[in-house]
Amino acid sequence: MDPNDDQQRLDERAKRQEWRHALDRSADLRAAGDPTDPTAVAATPPPPPAAPAPDPLAAVEPAPFGAAAAVPAPPAPAAEPDPVALAQPLAQPAHVADPADLVLAARGLRVAFSGNEILHGVDLDAPRGGVLALVGPSGCGKTTLLRSINRLTELAPTATIGGQILFDGADVYAGGTDLNLLRRRVGMVFQQPNPFPMTIFDNVAFAIREQAKRRPSRGELMPQVADVLQRAGLWDEVKDNLDRNALSLSGGQQQRLCIARTLAANPEVILMDEPCSALDPRSTARIEELIVQLAGSLTIVIVTHNLAQAKRIADYAAYLLNGDLIEQGIAQQVFEDPANQSTRDFVAGMFG
């Protein structure tokens, strides 16, 4: 056993614990409603107030923190006010006061395959910024929920979808939605690393190139490619080998390449479907670190089977069981003091 290896692992663990603590601190601060703590801004999204807002008028009030500046503002949607949200003010989740803080929301989402209903009317809230973990036992519908957000579910011809997914307040299932634009703004990383059988460079370049009349040259693309590879923490490992086959990378590197590729489309949200389940512990740690980093500038919705992972990285959590959303809220609360008995059993590791 190489002593350097051990040292590195120790370092990584220390680093992990460090940001874990930072997260804990920021969560505490969030609970306390303190917006001034700098770590909260650096490591996590603008903390929403913990206090529930049963009064619909509260929605009109401006958010009480200036921390929102830490998150790049997405282009304002041209959509009219969301009728569902207005019609059901009581559906406001306990942990988010202002509907404008929700980047994604599912409203009464029903999905069935060949008439077999997988999701029975799910209301999900994804606050802007941070990591939202979808947890639950296998077969509970979390992957289906995730894939319905960027409308991949409908690739299966047997799928029927009802309800709404609101992205920046606009229903993605409304007619006239530009699917390709939606999928660029809401990127996705899959369970199995799936780089294209091309070079590393081409994998990223493919995501950048638009159907322009003139294909941008390698030189023009290089700064962008380098930038996203850096953001995905892969640049140092591949910068001398950009013309190597992407499939020759290790599984963890492939997954980071897939994340880089997704970043290249410049998304506001990244959906991740158990991105570490095919990876070894060390690669998993790197990806988790990356997820927390990225969550400083965009929103990540991650499906994970690994409760420990969810506890490590999540700012918010939603617990699903048999196609129903049982509980959602700030991660710490869901994992440590859940309101629902089923959630309590699940996070205690009694099933799933």
Added chain:
Amino acid sequence: MPVRLSDRIGVGIAYVAGTILIVAVAVIMLWLIVQGLGTISWDFLTGEPAPGTLEQGVSGGILPAIVGTFLVVAFGMAVAFPLGLGVAIFLTEYRQPAWLAKGTDTAIDLIFGVPSIVFALFGLAIFSQGWLSFISNPVGDTGMATAQSFFCSSLMMALIGLPPVVRSSQAAILGVPDQQREAAYALGKGRLTTIRRIVVPGARPGIATGIVLGVGRIAGDTAIVWILLGGAVLQAPPDGWYLPWNLMDFLRSEGSTLTTYIFFSSPAGEGNSPGPAYGAAFVLMVVILIVNIALIRLSRRKIGKR
């Protein structure tokens, strides 16, 4: 060797079957080499059939036949390849409307199963109509067309070259993992971009196999050539046929290919000169082998530097 008796029998059958196949192919190829190689010479490959084709040993060369095979294959595949790839993409990636997909599927099976002479006969009926004389030649002032030309035969050849292209490409496209399609869709790429940049490149080896099979089918077909290109061995192509201003006339005229040359000069035809027949057969085999190897090689993608 497996222990159980039934497994042993199975393995035994597999060995015997494989051996029979190898022996059969080896015997045929050796026979062709032994019989044909003696005939092969520079003059044979580059010469034109002599007037004395009827007499063994003085039958001249096979250049027009080689050129004919090349033209029929090239023109036939020029139609069959894009059409076949398009049909394969439709059958795998779209399949809508369902009735059209089903109908296309059945049609491909039918074309695959029907002997080429049936199509040749049908082609004769169609192409001999006077208004189509621009792809062959008018017959005097009868208002009919000869229906015998490189154009006519190539069009029917495209039909028999189509099914292998479709089926091979279809299998190869189905073999491209859905995860790659999903990855492209998830990056905001449309269906057409995904097909063009991910699916078809991923299916390239299988598509190349389809072309190889199509080329083999066309190059090996005799019935269509006999009926739609002319039943006589072309003595010599007109001087300068390959010049652009002569090419149209040449392509509208009769010709011959290696297969009809083989038939013509074999004891079964009029020639009774098995030597040149074997020589031409050997050449045909080598040409197809070269095309196979070249296409398979070209289709193999090397991604980046190792």
